[in-house]
Amino acid sequence: MAATGDDDATAGDRLHLERFVPYRLSVLTNIVSMSIAQAYAREFSLSIPQWRIIAVLARFPNLSAIEVAERCAMDKVAVSRAVQSLLASKRLVRAYDKGDRRRSILRLSAAGRAVYMRVAPVALSYEKQLLDTLSASDRRVLGRLIGRLIDRAREIAPETGVTTAEPRP
């Protein structure tokens, strides 16, 4: 127990970590990410980046590595590494663009699709469990708020470079 008791933040501006939204978001995200990761890491030995790549390629096949990076909010180094391990485990197939031979074209293999088919329901059911404490209207609001905050965070981010999802259309 804090000997002096409490709150020694003598600034005019008080930062209460436990009410500080960035901090709380980070706590929430950590718990959620770890929970989901556990579900697939154990059974399929997938890392988080690997799983993201599978998920995005399941939905948008034939992306290049950089396009994957944009959609996944990962940087290209992380994508490169995850792609290599997915190629090694034969869950991914890589071709190269005829016209531009720098550009890779990534698709899931049958094995990759199989992994997706088994992991996706687990992920979705986790999300369902997580959200079912909220009312339908709270869920809608949550979705809207997250969207707004992401947009806003991007606006005020000091040119963070790559950790930005959603390719500009």
Place this chain on the structure above:
Amino acid sequence: MAATGDDDATAGDRLHLERFVPYRLSVLTNIVSMSIAQAYAREFSLSIPQWRIIAVLARFPNLSAIEVAERCAMDKVAVSRAVQSLLASKRLVRAYDKGDRRRSILRLSAAGRAVYMRVAPVALSYEKQLLDTLSASDRRVLGRLIGRLIDRAREIAPETGVTTAEPRP
């Protein structure tokens, strides 16, 4: 086969990454954390764990390492390391409990408080900027939703051990 480049997720259960709440939370948190970290990492060479420890000790002085860990949602190894570097940079003072000599007692030094005084306003102003796209009522709702989701995530987390903040009172 969708060579057209769209939605090949032929499962009955479709995972739309861009609508998947855990994913969106992770994107949001990444952008936010990196933005804030940049602010203090550059000027004060503080890592995220270091900054968290400073913030929590500014508010609750004389905690032990484990109490810090609980409040920061960090594990004790991370705390140990961050404490060491903060001791090395003279931003922290460590004493040991008279009654229980295993137990450390951590406090900010004058230098540590000075860092806090300069970083806290930056963090708060970032939060303000982030949230000022939302109406006052949306902000309240957001706070409530995050709280609910953290509780829920803890409930359904498969005994993740330590990544859990808020000591039980």
Place this chain on the structure above:
DNA sequence: CGAGGATGGTTACACTTGAAACTATCGAAC
């Protein structure tokens, strides 16, 4: 007292991650 177990904290090692440098290809300008 002293053995066994719990608790606070640190160390060791393997693995992941990030920043920067590097290769290779492309497009355009001269």
Place this chain on the structure above:
DNA sequence: GTTCGATAGTTTCAAGTGTAACCATCCTCG
């Protein structure tokens, strides 16, 4: 065609992180 700069992707090396093993101290129960 050659040079220059941009783009796609990889490699490298250093730093960060997690797990497990490890000391030291404390507690308790015989």
